Amino acid sequence: MENVTEGAWESLPVPLHPRVLGALRELGFPRMTPVQSATIPLFMKNKDVAAEAVTGSGKTLAFVIPALEILLRREEKLKKRQVGAIIITPTRELAIQIDEVLSHFTKHFPQLSQILWIGGRNPGEDVERFKQHGGNIIVATPGRLEDMFRRKAEGLDLASCVRSLDVLVLDEADRLLDMGFEASINTILEFLPKQRRTGLFSATQTQEVENLVRAGLRNPVRISVKEKGVAASSTRKTPSRLENFYMVCKADEKFNQLVHFLRNHKQEKHLVFFSTCACVEYYGKALEVLVSGVQVLCIHGKMKHKRNKIFLDFRKLHSGILVCTDVMARGIDIPEVHWVLQYDPPSIASAFVHRCGRTARIGHGGSALVFLLPMEESYTNFLAINQKCPLQEMSVQKNVANLLPDLKAMALADRAVFEKGMRAFVSHVQAYAKHECNLIFRLKDLDFASLARGFALLKMPKMPELRGKQFPEFVPVDINTDTIPFKDKIREKQRQKLLEQQIKEKAENEGKRKFIKNKAWSKQKAKKERKKKMSAKRKKEEGSDIEDEDMEELLNDTRLLKKLKKGKITEEEFEKELLISSKGTMKTADLGVSDLEDEC
Numbered sequence: 139m140e141n142v143t144e145g146a147w148e149s150l151p152v153p154l155h156p157r158v159l160g161a162l163r164e165l166g167f168p169r170m171t172p173v174q175s176a177t178i179p180l181f182m183k184n185k186d187v188a189a190e191a192v193t194g195s196g197k198t199l200a201f202v203i204p205a206l207e208i209l210l211r212r213e214e215k216l217k218k219r220q221v222g223a224i225i226i227t228p229t230r231e232l233a234i235q236i237d238e239v240l241s242h243f244t245k246h247f248p249q250l251s252q253i254l255w256i257g258g259r260n261p262g263e264d265v266e267r268f269k270q271h272g273g274n275i276i277v278a279t280p281g282r283l284e285d286m287f288r289r290k291a292e293g294l295d296l297a298s299c300v301r302s303l304d305v306l307v308l309d310e311a312d313r314l315l316d317m318g319f320e321a322s323i324n325t326i327l328e329f330l331p332k333q334r335r336t337g338l339f340s341a342t343q344t345q346e347v348e349n350l351v352r353a354g355l356r357n358p359v360r361i362s363v364k365e366k367g368v369a370a371s372s373t374r375k376t377p378s379r380l381e382n383f384y385m386v387c388k389a390d391e392k393f394n395q396l397v398h399f400l401r402n403h404k405q406e407k408h409l410v411f412f413s414t415c416a417c418v419e420y421y422g423k424a425l426e427v428l429v430s431g432v433q434v435l436c437i438h439g440k441m442k443h444k445r446n447k448i449f450l451d452f453r454k455l456h457s458g459i460l461v462c463t464d465v466m467a468r469g470i471d472i473p474e475v476h477w478v479l480q481y482d483p484p485s486i487a488s489a490f491v492h493r494c495g496r497t498a499r500i501g502h503g504g505s506a507l508v509f510l511l512p513m514e515e516s517y518t519n520f521l522a523i524n525q526k527c528p529l530q531e532m533s534v535q536k537n538v539a540n541l542l543p544d545l546k547a548m549a550l551a552d553r554a555v556f557e558k559g560m561r562a563f564v565s566h567v568q569a570y571a572k573h574e575c576n577l578i579f580r581l582k583d584l585d586f587a588s589l590a591r592g593f594a595l596l597k598m599p600k601m602p603e604l605r606g607k608q609f610p611e612f613v614p615v616d617i618n619t620d621t622i623p624f625k626d627k628i629r630e631k632q633r634q635k636l637l638e639q640q641i642k643e644k645a646e647n648e649g650k651r652k653f654i655k656n657k658a659w660s661k662q663k664a665k666k667e668r669k670k671k672m673s674a675k676r677k678k679e680e681g682s683d684i685e686d687e688d689m690e691e692l693l694n695d696t697r698l699l700k701k702l703k704k705g706k707i708t709e710e711e712f713e714k715e716l717l718i719s720s721k722g723t724m725k726t727a728d729l730g731v732s733d734l735e736d737e738c
Contacts, residue, residue, distance in 0.1 A: 146168075
């Protein structure tokens with residue numbers, strides 16, 4: 139079904155509950171979007187659906203409303219611990235968002251309970267919450283939901299609770315599989331009843347999604363919805379009201395261009411995407427200091443408990459900057475995002491479209507800008523062909539202040555900033571090397587000196603990718619970076635304590651080495667004798683004419699040495715046997731354990 143137009147909620151063939159219509163008016167949705175017009179009637183008529191629609195097209199309501207209506211129409215009302223609907227989504231931020239939308243409706247229906255199961259929370263508390271309050275509708279991430287099926291010992295028999303299931307929704311199905319949740323999804327499906335309605339929603343249809351459709355849906359109706367006014371033959375993957383730009387600048391100009399842009403758009407709301415968690419930590423801290431008068435928040439996948447609060451806080455802001463990784467690229471609906479800025483192009487081309495889709499949502503306008511290095515400019519042609527995503531060039535901004543010295547000064551004043559910068563650089567290079575479009579993003583073409591200047595590094599880090607390379611265009615600071623202190627006094631005190639311990643251990647180790655060097659002359663001589671014997675053994679193996687008797691003595695010595703190393707004999711027993719095997723000579727009798735260890 140393509141080119142479905144918008145329609146009034148009252149025009150649905152199966153009328154909605156009056157309180158559902160009231161909640162829709164409260165949320166400010168007077169009419170259906172195309173994906174909602176196409177999906178809701180089919181879902182409510184007990185059809186399985188596999189829906190594909192561009193990001194920001196209103197897919198959440200397309201499954202929340204029919205799920206509610208199906209449960210409200212049940213002949214036998216759900217008990218507290220009976221699960222009627224499960225909505226699975228790839229990230230905790232998206233799960234929180236769906237749970238929030240759902241709560242706008244369930245507050246009008248006290249007979250329906252909902253529960254949110256996501257990572258970053260105590261699973262034991264989730265079990266207790268379900269046992270006390272129930273959960274007729276579960277919104278969950280795959281890992282946490284799978285874990286809940288295994289908590290029978292804690293008094294939660296979820297497998298029994300889901301026997302009453304009417305509706306299963308897999309949201310952002312392509313992303314679910316991209317993130318490696320396929321095994322978890324398959325495990326979950328084994329627990330669920332076959333007699334159910336299943337909805338699968340995604341922005342793109344991949345072969346993996348097709349396999350999931352075949353495995354989890356029964357004779358599904360396939361829905362591919364285009365925006366109104368978009369030709370049926372078009373395969374455009376971004377909203378029609380999105381303006382997409384790119385800017386070409388050198389690696390050591392990119393940060394200055396970003397800050398200049400953000401300073402000139404302070405009253406707006408922005409997402410700034412970086413390639414790695416370490417880059418978010420480093421540049422997020424820099425933007426907090428260098429873009430004054432604007433709230434700057436950071437979020438990435440390695441955060442645990444803070445992520446949920448940061449996400450909710452940013453959603454409430456009227457203006458601000460969220461520095462993030464691709465954890466925020468899919469399905470997230472943040473109100474009134476004006477610009478999506480991609481400081482680093484994503485490693486997977488499809489993520490480019492999803493990042494841009496955080497703006498220009500559900501009929502609103504929005505803009506996106508990606509920063510490219512001169513050698514990466516052909517990426518725009520690749521996106522136009524591969525992702526059906528044309529971009530227009532934005533000129534480099536003039537009269538831009540050079541803020542890299544300020545960033546260097548921050549690193550010199552605080553070791554935490556210095557270390558964050560080094561980690562960010564290393565992680566960026568490693569991510570660059572793994573780019574999917576490696577014909578354009580080639581590590582060997584990267585100007586490491588310019589990149590290091592763009593990161594405001596004080597010195598080049600030691601890493602395999604830089605081994606054997608010289609960087610005359612990069613000038614490191616003329617100080618010993620080991621002397622840079624942490625601004626946090628507690629951390630600096632711990633660091634100094636650790637340094638003292640390392641110096642002490644080094645001195646002790648040097649003392650031990652000196653002791654070994656000053657060992658008795660007889661032991662030094664014995665060591666030379668052993669080297670001669672080992673050399674003779676090698677010659678024998680290569681076909682030399684060493685005497686059999688000497689070879690036998692060598693083999694005996696080797697066997698004894700192995701026994702000593704394994705603790706099967708003591709040092710005294712070893713020396714005694716060695717003395718016998720060497721026919722009473724003193725050539726090897728004075729060998730000690732430390733010498734033998736040096737030889738082996």
